[in-house]
Amino acid sequence: MRISYIAGNWKMNTTKKEALDLVTELLNEGSFKNKVLIAPPYTLLDAISNAVKGTNLILGAQNMSTHESGAHTGEVSVLMLRDLGVDTVILGHSERRSIYGESDQIINTKIKLALKHNLNIIFCVGETLEERENGLAEKVVTDQIINGLEGVSDSDMDSITVAYEPVWAIGTGKTSTPEDADSIHRIIRNKIEAIYSKNVSEKLIIQYGGSVKPSNVKELMAKENIDGALVGGAALKAETFIPIMEYNK
Numbered sequence: 123m124r125i126s127y128i129a130g131n132w133k134m135n136t137t138k139k140e141a142l143d144l145v146t147e148l149l150n151e152g153s154f155k156n157k158v159l160i161a162p163p164y165t166l167l168d169a170i171s172n173a174v175k176g177t178n179l180i181l182g183a184q185n186m187s188t189h190e191s192g193a194h195t196g197e198v199s200v201l202m203l204r205d206l207g208v209d210t211v212i213l214g215h216s217e218r219r220s221i222y223g224e225s226d227q228i229i230n231t232k233i234k235l236a237l238k239h240n241l242n243i244i245f246c247v248g249e250t251l252e253e254r255e256n257g258l259a260e261k262v263v264t265d266q267i268i269n270g271l272e273g274v275s276d277s278d279m280d281s282i283t284v285a286y287e288p289v290w291a292i293g294t295g296k297t298s299t300p301e302d303a304d305s306i307h308r309i310i311r312n313k314i315e316a317i318y319s320k321n322v323s324e325k326l327i328i329q330y331g332g333s334v335k336p337s338n339v340k341e342l343m344a345k346e347n348i349d350g351a352l353v354g355g356a357a358l359k360a361e362t363f364i365p366i367m368e369y370n371k
């Protein structure tokens with residue numbers, strides 16, 4: 123049985139006060155039967171690390187540098203994330219790929235660096251609308267999986283969660299149908315079985331992301347291959363994030 127894993131990606135949102143208020147609400151009013159992560163912006167990781175210490179809320183970061191240290195103005199390294207008590211890093215988000223030009227190779231470098239320093243990873247993949255309309259969804263996602271995980275071992279896969287996020291569904295209000303999402307999740311699981319083993323593929327948590335809300339989370343999570351959600355907009359308010367993290371309460 124795979125556990126359910128709900129993650130909130132706050133993106134470039136929240137001031138310190140807003141963030142601490144939101145964490146307080148989640149901790150006071152939410153229940154943590156499922157695994158739950160929040161990924162605030164870098165500037166708030168220290169404050170939130172203190173706020174969640176000793177609780178069931180897991181701290182994530184939204185990105186990290188390809189380098190450990192040195193002359194990389196404006197970048198944040200894996201060592202800095204570890205130093206602040208970050209547990210997990212989101213890598214390969216479509217906004218990093220499309221706006222900041224991150225290739226599969228860059229994402230693969232980051233994945234290996236995170237593994238070297240014992241950070242868990244949420245590894246995002248997903249096709250654009252154009253790719254889907256051209257019948258390329260399966261190929262794009264499969265290539266992202268193969269290239270992103272190059273050189274990643276069987277045992278490293280214990281530290282990796284995959285998030286399938288069709289780019290056309292992110293922040294648009296359009297959600298993939300549960301059936302369409304499940305079929306891509308199945309393709310991902312089959313690919314992982316082909317690269318690694320049935321054991322690794324059966325254990326792999328695959329989150330769905332793209333306009334997940336309280337009103338659609340249940341039907342998505344009911345699908346066999348959907349094990350969790352990576353939530354953007356709806357993660358910014360306790361009133362929408364708590365019903366998602368408690369979808370099976």
Ligand code: PGA
Pocket residue numbers: 131287291292293294295331332333334352353354355356
């Ligand atoms: P959304 O974002 O829930 O606002 O669509 C999801 C994501 O980008 O992780």
